[in-house]
Amino acid sequence: MSRTLIRGGLVITAAEEIHADVLIDSEQVVALAATGSTVAEGWTADTVIDAMGKYVIPGGVDAHTHMELPFGGTAASDTFETGSRAAAWGGTTTIVDFAVQSVGESLRSGLDTWHAKAEGNCAVDYAFHMIMSDVTESSLKEMDLLVEEGVTSFKLFMAYPGVFYSDDGKILRAMQRGAANGGLIMMHAENGIAIDVLVEQALAAGRTDPRYHGEVRRELLEAEATHRAIKLAEVAGSPLYVVHVSAASALAELAQSRDRGLNVFGETCPQYLFLSTDNLAEPDFEGAKYVCSTPLRPKEHQAELWKGLRTNDLQVVSTDHCPFCFSGQKELGRGDFSKIPNGLPGVENRMDLLHQAVVDGHISRRRWIEIACATPARMFGLYPRKGTIAPGADADIVIYDPNATQVISTETHHMNVDYSAYEGKQVTGKSETVLSRGTVIIEQDRYLGRAGHGQYQTRETCQYLI
Ligand code: DUC
Ligand code: ZN
Ligand code: ZN
Numbered sequence: 001m002s003r004t005l006i007r008g009g010l011v012i013t014a015a016e017e018i019h020a021d022v023l024i025d026s027e028q029v030v031a032l033a034a035t036g037s038t039v040a041e042g043w044t045a046d047t048v049i050d051a052m053g054k055y056v057i058p059g060g061v062d063a064h065t066h067m068e069l070p071f072g073g074t075a076a077s078d079t080f081e082t083g084s085r086a087a088a089w090g091g092t093t094t095i096v097d098f099a100v101q102s103v104g105e106s107l108r109s110g111l112d113t114w115h116a117k118a119e120g121n122c123a124v125d126y127a128f129h130m131i132m133s134d135v136t137e138s139s140l141k142e143m144d145l146l147v148e149e150g151v152t153s154f155k156l157f158m159a160y161p162g163v164f165y166s167d168d169g170k171i172l173r174a175m176q177r178g179a180a181n182g183g184l185i186m187m188h189a190e191n192g193i194a195i196d197v198l199v200e201q202a203l204a205a206g207r208t209d210p211r212y213h214g215e216v217r218r219e220l221l222e223a224e225a226t227h228r229a230i231k232l233a234e235v236a237g238s239p240l241y242v243v244h245v246s247a248a249s250a251l252a253e254l255a256q257s258r259d260r261g262l263n264v265f266g267e268t269c270p271q272y273l274f275l276s277t278d279n280l281a282e283p284d285f286e287g288a289k290y291v292c293s294t295p296l297r298p299k300e301h302q303a304e305l306w307k308g309l310r311t312n313d314l315q316v317v318s319t320d321h322c323p324f325c326f327s328g329q330k331e332l333g334r335g336d337f338s339k340i341p342n343g344l345p346g347v348e349n350r351m352d353l354l355h356q357a358v359v360d361g362h363i364s365r366r367r368w369i370e371i372a373c374a375t376p377a378r379m380f381g382l383y384p385r386k387g388t389i390a391p392g393a394d395a396d397i398v399i400y401d402p403n404a405t406q407v408i409s410t411e412t413h414h415m416n417v418d419y420s421a422y423e424g425k426q427v428t429g430k431s432e433t434v435l436s437r438g439t440v441i442i443e444q445d446r447y448l449g450r451a452g453h454g455q456y457q458t459r460e461t462c463q464y465l466i
Contacts, residue, residue, distance in 0.1 A: 002026065002046045004438060008035050009051025009399060012365050013058065013388050014374035022056060024395040027437035031391055047440075049433060051399045057369055058388050059093025059124070059396030059434065060351045063376040064243060064267065064318030067097055068117050072341040074332065077323045081451045082416040083347055084122040088441050088449055089414045090348035091431035092124065093396035094377070094386045094457065098155060099128045103163075107132065107142040111151065115456070122454030124436050125396070127382065129153045129186060133163065135170035143174070144181045150458025152381050153184040155243065158225045159192030159293060168232060175236035182461035184379070185233065186241045189225035189250065190217060190294055199338050210287030213337045214280045214295040222294050223249035230257045230264055239263035239465055241379065244320050246272040246294040248304035255313040263465050265379065267316040268305050270353045271296060271344050271421060279421075288330040289419050291340040292320065306362045309371060315464070316379060317354060317371045321347035323417035345417045349408060353422070355400070355429035381460030395438040404430035414447075 004024040011020045011032065021040040023031040033040035067083040069076040078086065080097075087095055099114030101107050107130055118126055130146055132139060132154050143154060156171055157164035166174070171187075178185045198216035202208075207215075226242055230253060233240035245251055245266045257264040271292060276299040279290040290296055308314040322343025324330055333340030346353075351372060358368050377387025385394050406412075408422040434442035441449030 004047045004049065004395070005043055005045035006049045006051050006056055006397065006399065009054045009056035011056045011389055012369050014366055014370035017365065022389060022397065024438050027395060029389055029391055029393050029395050032389070049399060054432060055400040055402055056389065057398050057400050058373040059398055059436065060091050060372050061094045061376040061382065061387050062087060062092045062318050062321065062347055062350060063096040063316060063380050064320045065095045065097045065347055066320070066322040066343065069098070069100070069322055071322070071343065072332065072339065074324065074329050074341055076343060077325050077329065078321070078416045079121065080118040080126070081121040083321065084124050084126065084454055085447065085449065086348040086414040088123045088434055088436065089431070089447070091351040091398040091400065091434055092347060093434065093436045094125045094127070094382065095347065096127045096129055096380055098131050100131045101133050101139065103134045105134065107139050107146055111146065119456070120452045123441060123449045123451060124454045125457050126454055127380070127457040127459050129155055131155045131164060132166065132174060135166050135174050140173060140177045143177050143183050147181045147183045147461065152182065152459045152461045153186055153241070154178065155186040155188065157188040157192070158229065159188050159190040159195065161192050161196055165192055168228065171229070172232050172236055175233055175238040179236050179238035184239055184241055184462045186243050187229045189222060189229050189242050191221040191225045194221050203336060203338065208335050208337055210285065210291055210333070210337050210340060211277065211281040213291045213340065214277050217293060217295045219247040219249055219297060222247040223253055226250040226253040230262070233264065234262060239265070239462060241265045241267065243267050244269050244272070244294050245314060246297050246301065248301045251304055251308045251313060255308065258313055261466070265316070265464065266308070266314045267318050268309070268314050269318060269320045270346055270350055273302055273305055273357070274353060275421060276302070285334055288333055288340045289326055289421060290344065291330070291333070291337070291342055292322070292344045293342045309363060310367070315371065315375045317350065318376065319346035319350050321345060323415055325418045327418055344421050345415045346421065348413055348415050349422055351431065352406070352427045352429055355402070356427040359428050375464065378463040381463055382457060383463050395435055397435045398431050399433040400429060401432045402429050404432070406430050
């Protein structure tokens, strides 16, 4: 059993910031003590990491990724191997990906397929949510079994009719089941039936460019669906987690329901905080790089999302990492925006972009750790194993250099995708050393990890309810 000691850094968790040494035995943190204290001075270890002048933070928890997701006749370009390795480079040591139940399939069969994709391939630890595309008597019963075995959250779609879509009755049934078995319902809240009408009308009128993807997926239709999802959850007596919130008016629905004391939670993503419809409108089909759903919104929404993150009306920032190469994948939608596969890369960039938000004064350092590590871990039943640095927690730790500068670029990123959504953006801060369960997997710009180091994580039910 080897011992590792991280000396002299500023340990930042959601709760506090302290100059402390961190002692790791094998895969777990065993103790913290103030730097220079007699306790810390007495510690010995096989490996000592000097973190003087650096932050010592919990590894990031990205609760929304789609490695290898089949979508629109193609598949997300990151495999579990390439995507989880890119996550490690970016200081994220746990991903929660989405297993998919296709229509006509059991939850079990969908989950087995995703286990087979991930097992033995991940650089960092991973867990699964379950996408329910077919709410039936038997899949409702299966929810109970999945919750018992540690798949404790279920994503439903009010969008994508004919693929993932569930109607209100199906949604209500799944919520009722979740209320009874502890499963958390995650909602893609956009009125897909109405959006499909607008898509058809836009294409018929010759409006085929990527920017129309943003125009037909109207803000009102995100707000309406968010409102409806909240009411259905209230009727069912279940908590609700709304994924990838991009519209200020949808956020207002969440805020109102939270003011009423409901267990309603919201997630946003870096693309909604840093990008806008200006990107979708880039000429020469470049806008296709920014096609995702919910869509990017006009710049004015960003300030509202930042405010929501500060006031805890939004609790989590995940990536919705779902990369498609520009060449050969995004290009499927030349001449028809509705054929552009939906999704953006970002699993490698999230921790740095959010640190930039600290530098820019949008959020505090502790809030950075809270929204990127601690709360996603608590929301999805991984805390305190993940999301914090404390005795007994897994030693998923990042030595973060807050003064390093880097330019985000496809030239240097490790995601398996031929463009960066943040190309040329300079950010301050960089993961220097990354430990996953006590093993150094990134050190000074070298990858030391391996496919298969990452282990599947079973999860408790939501630990964030009020
Ligand atoms: N949104 C995306 O952008 N991609 C995949 C699925 C989704 O809901
Ligand atoms: Zn979605
Ligand atoms: Zn998603």
